[in-house]
Amino acid sequence: MLLVEKLTKSFSQRQAVSSVSFQIEKGEVIGFLGQNGAGKSTTLRMICGAIEPDQGDARIAGYSIVRHRRQAQRLIGYLPEGAPLYPDMRVTEFLNFMADCHQLQGSARQSAIDRVITDTRLSSALGQTIATLSKGFKRRVGLAGALLHDPPALILDEPLDGLDPIQRSAVKTLISTMAPDKAVLISTHNLDDIPAMCSRTIIIDHGRIIADETPDALARRGAGSLETAFAELVSETARVTH
């Protein structure tokens, strides 16, 4: 469903992402792990077309984000880091704007809007302007926008950031419910979220992939602890690169 091929990006002098490749099938939920500045967001932004890769490509259901941008982007739901939104808009206005952008019309449009309102539990905030919402609500509005056109590929950059424990578990449940029909890529730096949500973990460090395995296999490296395994892997690459 999602094929990432040798994505590479550098900013001025710094190589942010070097030849990152992986593949996600329908039904998989991938936890994309890495320290701050490891290249997580840059990779996700390239997959969605928010920035253009220097080299490499990402294919969504066969459509290249570089050469068939529009077709590929129709199949992606993207929640950017920090869930940026228009503060002056009301929640319903934002969802209608997203529906316009995806050219949803007629009854399909209304049912899509109703579906995401239910799924992300937004019904109590519909008439509010986004500026007045709490951080958790804003994140859910961003998520609702990403889910609106029911995309087969979901790319979520820190979707659980700023949510309280109850909201976190609600979003995790939502993601698990949707997972069978979608390829999901979730970046996080919170290892606690991984076991309940993800079928596979990919770890990125200094712009390179250093591990791609199931959470269980990863935990075994750290004697049962994901945290230990992660810390060891990251320090290992630090030794190799310096």
Added chain:
Amino acid sequence: MKGYLPYLLTTTATAWKREVSTYFATPLAYIFLAIFLLSVGLFTWDISGFFEAGTADLNAFFGWHPWLYIFFMPALAMRLWSDEKLLGTIELLNSLPVSLSGLVAGKLLAAWTVAGAGLVMTLPWWIIVNYLGDTDNGVIAVSYLMSWMMAGAFLGIGSTVSALTSSSAIAFVLSVAASFLITAAGWPILSVNIDSVFGPTLSEIVSQFSFMTHFSPAQRGVVELRNIIFFVSFIGLSIFATRLLIEYRRRVPK
């Protein structure tokens, strides 16, 4: 390219709708319209001494337009793209299956709509001059049309400059400066100086690009196709330039 035009137009409409509602959801449109009307009134009736002149035309009124637009159009356009960058929503826009040219055009059209609303609100003065005396309504109609075309070109400058920065304040100041230069390029004081320093050819070229050169014939009631073409091309060019800047940032992000 099949299906490109509907795609472009749908995005234009989407961006226009969203942007117009932002103008009126925030106080910006209301403040703009109120201060614009106040300023035009003040300059026309007070400073130019409309009633003392004793002629039933709106020449004094239109004469001020380029100079007022230097400040008012950058104020309307300053946040068109700088806000998207500041809020990070440019990231969202860039990830959506929409036409970038359509987004740029829709936003510009929205600002142009608000500018048009400002002009429409001055229409009562047209009625007043008709009441006061024998008025050449053709001249006034042409002047209104060309003033609105010129406003679009000023907004084109503002939109392009706004794509350069995430600060709407910086966008405003730079747009005012650029707008002033392109207006004053046709100003006799400036062209005489360019003439004496660089020769008549350059001063002729510079003044050909001035908004004044293409706006002032309208005040004599002359509607020249080439002036309309000038403003339309200028707007088209600014849409293209804005698009290039946004695409550049997608390749070379900060």
